[in-house]
Amino acid sequence: MRQLFSTYMAICALAMICQGCASSTANESDSYKLPDTLRVGTLYSPTSFFIYRGDTLGYDYDRICDFARDKKIALKFTLAHSMQSLLQLVKDDKVDVLAYEIPITAEFNEEVLHCGETNTTYQVLVQRKGRHRITNVTQLKGKDLYVEKGSKYESRLENLNSEIGGGINIKSVDKDTVDVQDLVNQVSTGKIPYTIVDSDIAKINKTYYSNIDIGLEVSFPQRSSWAVNLNNNALSDSIDAWSTSERTILYSEDISKHYFEQSRYSLTQDNDTYGGSGKYVRKNGDISPYDDLFKAYSGHISYPWQLLAAIAYVESKFDPRVVSWAGARGLMQIMPSTARGYGFDTSKLHDPEVSVKAAVRELSSLEKYFSSRVPDPKERMRFMLAAYNGGIAHIVDAINLAQKYGKNPHVWYGNVEEALKWKTNERYYNDPVCKYGYFRSNETVNYVQKVESRFEAYRK
DSSP states (O other), rough: OOOOOHHHTTTOOSSSEEETTTTOOOOOOOTTTOOOOEEEEEOOTTTEEEETEEEEOOOHHHHHHHHHHHTTTTEEEESSSHHHHHHHHHHSOEEEEEEEEEEOHHHHHHHOOOEEEEEEEEEEEEEOTTOOOOOSSSGTOOOOEEEEEHHHHHHHHHHHHHHHTTTTTTEEOTTOOOOOOHHHHHHTTSSOOOOOEHHHHHHHHHHOOOTTEEOOOOOOEEEEEEOTTTTTHHHHHHHHHHHHHHHHHHHHHHHHHHHHHHHGGGSSSOOOOGGGOOOOOOOOBBBBHHHHHHHGGGGGSOOOOOHHHHHHHHHHOOOTTTBTTTOOOOTTTTTHHHHHHHTTOGGGGTTTTHHHHHHHHHHHHHHHHHHHOOOHHHHHHHHHHHHHHHOHHHHHHHHHHHHHTTTTOOOIIIIIHHHHHHHSSHHTTTTTTTOSOOOOOOHHHHHHHHHHHHHHHOOO
């Protein structure tokens, strides 16, 4: 679930204070004399820092917040738009630390001081599982591999092609129309046979697509870590000491599993008694065991109670015990931060009535926001659903992108929906009208279609 729009507005600037990471008044800094507020530079990315359903998430984001909690200091974030601009921030002393995976290379060693946990990634082949999967790079001869034109993946494939004596059919695609996430999706759906991506990105995608294989490494290892100014040995030492403690190692292992291994696949499958395989099954004339709740609270929005039922099915398949990988809970998949924002007890989110109440509060708020912006009620419902699932900030970004690039900002399908898809592409999520960065849009695009389809079927 998602956080209220006003919460997003509080973080709309690229410089953000990390709420909840630490108290800005407490400073029990160690002998390294850390500042009361640590200035953090990062980039939007699917691994390090992103906004999902109203909450800020990311492997590096969670770890720098843990560092701040440990040192009892506050954090202030600044988002850069490129690796070079990120490096410049720390070189110009505009931030203290780069909580982003900076490659450990001779070039970067002259610009920054690496510190903290060292991560190792490879470029890997993404292919569908099966008997005929590629197990050796020499088997790529005669195969079509799709990569973004001008990318590091294209460069690596060209080198690999030379290393094995040629024969790889390198298919370069325009990165303005297709990105890495799109290519992985196309492998999963069988539209293309192969692509290559970094292993950390591949691991995240495998949590969504259970039918892909990412086991074949096609490059040398690349080490990376956080970084500070070349002259800031004290902060580097503090981060090094924190990162090697037993507690931090266990914490890092735990969140690594959370981001790179925990499946996000199961709830996309229709396989239950209340609507499996695309069938809208009713038991004794009921849609679900919670129809009375949906009817009781639907009066707070301008849509029939079946919309709440459709949302509940797509969110949780009517299972109030469900907890998502991101922490959304219960029948309507409410994020704890959203519940707190509306004054609900987060320990009661598995109570179906509490869940429905919170969902209706959010939907009512979204309806009010879009009422003057999207005049048509049916279109407005689609915008509400998209914001409920993906967070209103990303939908506002998509509206702004649609308006800038000639799409209709008041129409969902083929317009704002299309602009939302662009937010996986650096060109668009770094556009000046786009304030909330990278967004994995496929889930929300599919969500709107699924809920609307089920809503219409439930009303028949």
